[in-house]
Amino acid sequence: MKVSKHQLRRLIKEEKRKLHEQPFNQRPPPIPSLMPNDLAQWISTAWEEDYVTLDFEGTGPTWSKETQVAASELERALQQPGVLRAVLDVMTDVEERLHNGEFA
Secondary structure, three states: OOOOHHHHHHHHHHHHHHHHHOOOOOOOOOOOOHHHHHHHHHHHHHHHHHHHOOOOOOOOOOHHHHHHHHHHHHHHHHOOOOHHHHHHHHHHHHHHHHHOOOOO
């Protein structure tokens, strides 16, 4: 199942909303089982689309296939237990710092 950037933003926004409804010191509930796979797929697809268009020194006719294989590996890595939770935790932390004026 392919997830558009708009759908991913909506999923992340919903997860952030859920996180902000809880007291800051409580751990968030587990990510629903479908979301990690969708999020991992979207991240790896976006990564692949960015890299396939880049022309690094030494890239050749197999570059497209190489980025495809690398994106698959990235997706598998993102699906390891706790990885996406860590990503969402970092995003939440940065957003909290933003709202607290730390970047002003």
